[in-house]
Amino acid sequence: MFDLIAFDADDTLWHNETLFQATARDFAALLSGPHPAEWIQERLFATERKNLGHFGYGIKGFTLSMIETAVELTEGRITGAEIRTILGWGHAMLQAPIALLDGVRETIAALAREHRLMLLTKGDLFDQESKLARSGLGEHFASVEIVSEKNTRTYATIMTRHGLTPERFLMVGNSLRSDVLPVLDAGGAAVHIPYATTWAHEQVPEDAMAGRTFATLESIRELPAWLAARGAEAPPG
Amino acid sequence: MFDLIAFDADDTLWHNETLFQATARDFAALLSGPHPAEWIQERLFATERKNLGHFGYGIKGFTLSMIETAVELTEGRITGAEIRTILGWGHAMLQAPIALLDGVRETIAALAREHRLMLLTKGDLFDQESKLARSGLGEHFASVEIVSEKNTRTYATIMTRHGLTPERFLMVGNSLRSDVLPVLDAGGAAVHIPYATTWAHEQVPEDAMAGRTFATLESIRELPAWLAARGAEAPPG
Numbered sequence: 001m002f003d004l005i006a007f008d009a010d011d012t013l014w015h016n017e018t019l020f021q022a023t024a025r026d027f028a029a030l031l032s033g034p035h036p037a038e039w040i041q042e043r044l045f046a047t048e049r050k051n052l053g054h055f056g057y058g059i060k061g062f063t064l065s066m067i068e069t070a071v072e073l074t075e076g077r078i079t080g081a082e083i084r085t086i087l088g089w090g091h092a093m094l095q096a097p098i099a100l101l102d103g104v105r106e107t108i109a110a111l112a113r114e115h116r117l118m119l120l121t122k123g124d125l126f127d128q129e130s131k132l133a134r135s136g137l138g139e140h141f142a143s144v145e146i147v148s149e150k151n152t153r154t155y156a157t158i159m160t161r162h163g164l165t166p167e168r169f170l171m172v173g174n175s176l177r178s179d180v181l182p183v184l185d186a187g188g189a190a191v192h193i194p195y196a197t198t199w200a201h202e203q204v205p206e207d208a209m210a211g212r213t214f215a216t217l218e219s220i221r222e223l224p225a226w227l228a229a230r231g232a233e234a235p236p237g
Numbered sequence: 238m239f240d241l242i243a244f245d246a247d248d249t250l251w252h253n254e255t256l257f258q259a260t261a262r263d264f265a266a267l268l269s270g271p272h273p274a275e276w277i278q279e280r281l282f283a284t285e286r287k288n289l290g291h292f293g294y295g296i297k298g299f300t301l302s303m304i305e306t307a308v309e310l311t312e313g314r315i316t317g318a319e320i321r322t323i324l325g326w327g328h329a330m331l332q333a334p335i336a337l338l339d340g341v342r343e344t345i346a347a348l349a350r351e352h353r354l355m356l357l358t359k360g361d362l363f364d365q366e367s368k369l370a371r372s373g374l375g376e377h378f379a380s381v382e383i384v385s386e387k388n389t390r391t392y393a394t395i396m397t398r399h400g401l402t403p404e405r406f407l408m409v410g411n412s413l414r415s416d417v418l419p420v421l422d423a424g425g426a427a428v429h430i431p432y433a434t435t436w437a438h439e440q441v442p443e444d445a446m447a448g449r450t451f452a453t454l455e456s457i458r459e460l461p462a463w464l465a466a467r468g469a470e471a472p473p474g
Contacts, residue, residue, distance in 0.1 A: 054328060054331045054332065055297060055331075055363070056361075056362070056363025056364070057363075058297075058363075060292060060295075060297040060298055060301060061297055063301060064297060064300060064301065064324065064327065067304060067320060067324065068321075068324050071317045071320050071321050071324070074317060075317070076316065076317030076318050076321065077317055078317045078320065079313065080308045080311060080312070080313030080314055080315045081313050083304060083308050083315065083320060084305075084308050084313065087301065087304065087305050087308070090301065091291060094291045094292075095291065124293075124361070124362065124363075125293070125361065125362040125383065125384075125385050126292070126293025126294075126361075126385045127293075129385050146362065147362075148362050148363045148366050
């Protein structure tokens with residue numbers, strides 16, 4: 001039924017947001033003193049949001065936003081040692097082991113035997129390629145598309161480039177804003193697999209989903225049965 | 238004769254290295270004192286090189302490398318104000334006006350009427366897309382490929398993806414290492430248009446070019462005549 005199944009990566013195949021949140025907590029602890037931790041994290045998030053239009057998504061931009069926030073909150077009194085600590089977190093995040101979500105390895109391997117799979121993720125090109133290589137999942141994906149933003153035009157462009165009919169394109173991901181809404185608008189199908197936490201930037205108002213048709217699964221493990229129920233019998237790649 | 242002509246972007250279509258070099262000079266001036274400027278720039282370059290495998294190419298990684306170098310060279314005595322200055326340079330670089338090289342605007346516009354053109358650049362996905370949008374050249378390119386590294390495999394993948402016969406693929410760029418050598422190895426043709434300065438990381442030993450066949454032009458203005466002399470009469474895109 002689908003010619004191609006595309007998967008989001010961060011928080012769909014492997015944990016990502018938890019890494020940012022853990023670092024944001026460390027950051028708040030480093031700067032704690034007069035300010036409560038939640039307020040520091042809120043300031044960091046505001047800096048991130050302000051810089052998103054210049055930095056795009058990713059760890060390097062996040063690290064620069066931490067440093068900028070630290071300079072501001074300390075009114076310039078941040079020490080070189082503290083800056084070094086923040087830089088170290090950036091390096092550690094870039095090299096963090098890839099923690100696959102439960103069921104991903106076996107489900108992706110099984111689906112790849114029956115379907116053409118694509119990895120379709122936004123973010124930092126270099127970092128995403130590195131994560132895919134470290135994930136050990138690379139061989140299962142017939143194609144990889146790393147884009148700066150996932151909007152309706154992005155999906156339409158990718159469908160055209162790969163010669164896909166929209167109704168035979170399925171996107172699977174954790175973000176309503178990036179993986180579901182724009183895919184439906186582009187004429188494709190979408191499966192939503194919520195992650196434990198959603199980055200504030202990715203949240204959508206509930207009424208944005210009114211009248212939309214898409215499936216929600218609790219785990220990627222449920223995807224093969226969902227596809228089978230849809231009578232998916234696309235020939236292998 | 239060529240089905241597609243691909244152009245590198247940084248230092249082929251618009252100035253880039255000069256921006257990094259100017260910022261590196263400002264950086265050396267900021268930290269001058271006990272150390273000579275050349276030595277500071279050499280230390281910055283060493284940090285950049287060390288981080289390349291984690292950061293990839295681009296302004297965000299360069300900014301983080303400046304901060305790291307500043308913390309190291311001052312043995313942690315860098316001030317918050319100086320860090321703020323360095324962060325400001327990063328922001329300024331990301332928003333710097335795009336300065337096209339001489340002859341680029343009219344030559345690309347003219348070539349686009351006769352040939353299918355591709356922009357094929359490495360670096361930070363978000364930043365390169367932003368630069369292309371700001372350059373005003375976007376409409377002339379039938380396709381845009383932003384890759385993390387330009388090696389023989391990259392070129393082979395792109396040729397396959399676009400259904401190109403290698404001998405009918407022409408790459409035009411300023412870097413022997415990224416735009417010429419790997420293209421020739423992938424069976425394509427290459428035109429080298431040297432830029433005034435070459436980033437040290439892109440330099441190749443002279444003997445690496447022994448026995449290679451490619452054209453060198455002084456300016457992109459010479460490209461239409463070079464194509465005409467090759468009898469290039471590919472139909473429009």
